[in-house]
Structure formats: C-alpha cells, structure tokens
Amino acid sequence: MPAVLEGPLLAWYGRQARDLPWRRTRDPYAILVSEVMLQQTQVVRVVPRFEAWMARWPTAAALAAASLADVLAAWVGLGYNRRAVRLREACAVVARDGWPADLSSLPGIGPYTAAAVGAFAFGREELPVDTNVRRVLERTGWTPAVPTPQVGQALMELGALVCRARAAACGDCPLAGAGCASAGRVAVAPRRRGPAAPKERFEATNRWVRGRVVAALAAGEELPADLEPGRLAHAVEGLVRDGLVVRADGGLSLPV
Numbered sequence: 001m002p003a004v005l006e007g008p009l010l011a012w013y014g015r016q017a018r019d020l021p022w023r024r025t026r027d028p029y030a031i032l033v034s035e036v037m038l039q040q041t042q043v044v045r046v047v048p049r050f051e052a053w054m055a056r057w058p059t060a061a062a063l064a065a066a067s068l069a070d071v072l073a074a075w076v077g078l079g080y081n082r083r084a085v086r087l088r089e090a091c092a093v094v095a096r097d098g099w100p101a102d103l104s105s106l107p108g109i110g111p112y113t114a115a116a117v118g119a120f121a122f123g124r125e126e127l128p129v130d131t132n133v134r135r136v137l138e139r140t141g142w143t144p145a146v147p148t149p150q151v152g153q154a155l156m157e158l159g160a161l162v163c164r165a166r167a168a169a170c171g172d173c174p175l176a177g178a179g180c181a182s183a184g185r186v187a188v189a190p191r192r193r194g195p196a197a198p199k200e201r202f203e204a205t206n207r208w209v210r211g212r213v214v215a216a217l218a219a220g221e222e223l224p225a226d227l228e229p230g231r232l233a234h235a236v237e238g239l240v241r242d243g244l245v246v247r248a249d250g251g252l253s254l255p256v
Contacts, residue, residue: 005175006144006151010113012174013154016161018043020210021051023153026101027123029060031089034238035113036087038045042079043160049078069254072244073218079207079245083108139163139182140175146203209235213218214244 017023020043022034033053037046051073057063063071068088075084086108093106099122100106103114115127127133127147133155137143144151162173168186169177176183202208209231212224223232235251239245246255 005140005142005178008174009154009158010150013150013157016155017157018161019023021047021054022120024124026121028029028117029094030065031117031121032052032060032113033087034082035116035177036108037078039083040080047114048077058180060096063088064092064095067256069218071109071256072214073169076215076218081210082242085244101201116152119147119152123149128156130156131165132156133162135159135165136163139168141181141187174193204233206235206238210239210244213239213252214254217245217252223252 013072022031022033023032027248034046037050037053056074057066059173068085068087071084071088072081075081078084089107090109092146093100103109103117106114109117112128112130115126118126119128125147127144129137133152136155136159155237158173158175162169170182170184170186173180174182209227212227213232213235216223223236236245240247240252246250
C-alpha cells in the first residue's frame with residue numbers, strides 16, 4: 001500500500017469517524033476502560049455502559065477504592081467478569097505507582113490493549129492491531145512506517161465500517177481509487193451451503209450460567225431456581241475457584 005494512501009485514509013476518517021465518548025479524551029484510564037469493555041462486545045452496547053461507569057468511577061483511584069462486589073455488579077451483562085477484576089487490579093497499581101512505561105506490566109493488559117492505551121492516551125507511535133486492523137493490513141499488504149495514533153484509529157474504523165470480513169464495500173472505500181492492492185478483488189469466503197454444524201446456544205454454555213449467578217448475587221436475589229442443579233453447582237464452583245464468588249455463613253456472595 002503506497003504511503004500516498006495515508007492522506008485519503010485520514011481524510012475519510014475525519015469525515016466518517018463515529019463520535020464515540022472515548023475518542024473525545026486522552027485520559028489513559030478512560031481509554032483503558034473502553035478497551036477492556038470493547039473486548040468481544042459491540043460498540044453500541046458499550047457506549048452507555050462506559051458512560052455510566054465513568055460517571056461512577058471517573059479515575060483509576062476511584063475504581064481501585066471500589067469494592068469488588070460493586071465492580072462486578074456494574075459489569076453484569078458485559079461478560080467475562082474476570083476482565084472487571086483485572087481492570088480493578090490494574091487501576092490499583094496505577095493509583096499506587098502511576099502509569100508504567102511498560103503498560104503490559106499492568107494486570108490483565110496484553111500487547112493490543114497496551115498499544116491502544118499507549119497510542120490513544122500517550123500519543124506513542126504504536127499500532128494497536130485488532131481484528132479489523134489486521135484484516136486491512138493483510139488485504140492491502142501495508143504496514144505504516146510511522147503508525148501515528150490517527151492512523152491507528154482510521155485503520156480500525158475502516159475495518160469496522162468498510163473493509164469488513166464478509167462484506168467488503170470496496171465501492172465506498174477511500175483507498176479503492178488511490179492504489180489499494182486489493183481494490184475490487186477482495187475474496188470473501190461464500191457462506192456454506194447445506195446443513196451447518198450445530199452451534200451451541202449461549203444459554204447452554206457454562207458462561208451463561210456463571211453470568212446468571214453473578215447477576216443474581218449482585219441484585220441480592222436467590223440463585224436461579226430454573227437451572228439444573230448440576231449445571232448450577234459446576235458454575236458456582238468455578239466462580240468460587242476464580243475468586244468471583246465467596247462462600248460465607250453458609251451462603252454465597254460477591255467478594256468485597
């Protein structure tokens with residue numbers, strides 16, 4: 001992908017970028033919260049949860065001081081409760097020691113999240129490569145020589161809105177007429193015909209049961225009575241083992 005495509009990419013992003021609350025700030029805490037919430041969760045679902053979270057805990061220190069029970073209760077519905085636990089742990093480190101130069105040293109922070117916070121909060125020339133960015137880079141054969149934060153955001157947006165996995169809209173792409181190597185030639189795998197392999201319903205997963213247990217405890221309710229006892233017991237044991245639920249006085253509760 002010729003470097004000349006950076007101009008059309010950034011111009012398109014300036015016109016088409018979605019107005020998302022975490023794009024209006026360079027606060028590393030706010031950006032970290034958004035990145036953790038966005039893992040395997042759609043943007044439209046994250047926006048109101050992010051805004052409510054930031055109103056309740058506006059700083060890393062505020063989140064670090066919150067009880068784990070309150071944090072888990074506020075996370076209900078976002079899935080993978082351990083993300084909330086690790087986020088609180090990371091904020092405890094930041095509240096005590098400040099933001100480290102190596103962001104991946106924080107609990108639960110992997111290479112992608114570290115690069116995203118480094119770029120979007122601290123202005124570092126790091127390229128956060130998520131699924132959308134990886135797809136664009138593979139289709140264009142380009143890796144930016146100077147991965148500015150603006151380029152990273154633009155690549156993410158292009159992959160999310162235009163250069164999509166199963167519906168590449170080359171006709172709407174700002175790079176199609178400016179030298180993109182794959183313009184008009186993106187091979188999108190056709191959907192399989194015939195009977196597909198049965199897909200496990202979310203309600204049949206242990207993760208769904210775990211989520212219901214945490215939601216019930218957060219609301220001060222009894223455990224779901226409609227669940228098969230064996231499934232419920234298995235989920236509870238896993239939650240206790242992971243430190244997301246504690247046994248006390250013959251009952252269960254969220255950790256404090």
